[in-house]
Amino acid sequence: MTTPSGQGQRQGQGRREAVEEQDPGLAAIMSERRQLINLAYRLLGSLADAEDVVQETYTRWYAMSRQEQDAIVSPGAWLTKVAGRICLNLLGSARVRRETYVGEWIPEPLPDPAEWNTGAAGGAGGDPADRITLDESVTMAFLVLFESMTPAERVAFVLHDVFRYPFAEVAEIVGRSPAACRQLASSARRRVTAARAGASPDAARQARVVQRFKAAWETQDIEALIGLLDPAALAVSDGGGRAIARLLPLQGAEPIAHLYLMVARLAPPRAILERTVNGLPGLAVESGGRIETVFSFRVDEHDRITHIWAVRNPDKLLPWQVP
Template sequence: MANRSETAHGQRPDPGLDAIMSERRRLTDLAYRLLGSLADAEDVVQETYVRWYGMDRPQRDAIDSPGAWLMTVASRICLNLLGSARARRERYVGEWIPEPLPERREWTDGVAADPADRITLDESVDMAFLVVLESMTPAERVAFILHDVFRYAFAEVAEIVGRTPAACRQLASSARRRIRDAQAPAGPTTAQAGIVREFKQAWA
């Protein structure tokens, strides 16, 4: 009844829980690619939703595209986390290895694994790719993922990263060079990724 009344007075209807929660997988996909940790990615998604529902109704109504708002907020949270994580990793002894994504059967076996709450990634997001992402600066990583993977325009990336579109274009270009340089057939990144996969299989 309230929704019909508000609509009659010219207010847009609330996007609703289903519409907002339908962005969950996309947000988790973004956060996992940026952070390399499924646990951290899920924390980012949770914090993003906390901020959405922390606004009052008029504030949410003023947002033209809730999905874009959620992606922007999640990206900024990830950027902040990447900055603090980079400082921690500089003090870490040894090389930092990203967290492997659970196998698909691990997402669906048992009561605790709800496929609706799990990430759906294409095959390009493997351990080798994540290791290369770890070599990028936080700004490079965010600019590259948002533009090359999620097809954001550099003007939109600039608003999230806090730099000019031209600077974001350079960041994405630098990130692509890192990926090309790491694609040598016998490169240490590829070998290391194979070792990690073998270790994970043996551990499982």
């Protein structure tokens, strides 16, 4: 049986194919969209902002005359350059915006569309989250690390080390010499190497740790929770002033375990679901038919949880909601 969403997807695809037959060049231009979304999300840590960047990039393309477009040897490179520059400008202003953000700011968590039967990803146009390639560079630990870099470091590293752009092209986007961009990427790479040290690279091992954490939380086993946490573990929550959340990070296995135990005792009935978050095992808390919190974890080589990131800001959880 054909579902309404399936009909919408096929109708939307048919319209795109018809337009591309009339303008073959459009197919090449639109084929860059996934690459641009992937780039912008890694640079900005926000799916909504990434979509805005891509829209603005295409707006600038179509603002040019056909003659100006035809004169561009590599439209894909042109689109990447424009998107990169827009992201660089946004990163510069983001630091100012974060100063007025209520509480801690955490990048938007991404769901794995394969784990959902319906929802935003099933719409006719598809959801931007469905176009993000889930690899190491998009894990929550990486995105949080990117936040500690300067905008130029972040752009140089992501473009060169993740997307393999030569430094000559990176320099055109960043507005510095290739040698300077090489130094920026090298500085960022040292941070990444240091952050990788001691982390468990095995998703299956992380899944087992997260499952044990979920079981201990549901049974309110305080000793088990403490045992799963590194003594210096850090828990960060992001409510953005739109949901109840701690304004400051909480450090230490015992304080974190007691906080989660209190939440388990006082919270209304809800379900704790095992979900893939930014490509790694995590948890999502569902209450009243809506996802209200998404948890990401960093697990070390000793199967201890060193970081917990809890996103509660509803504006950042829209891709997680099933209508």
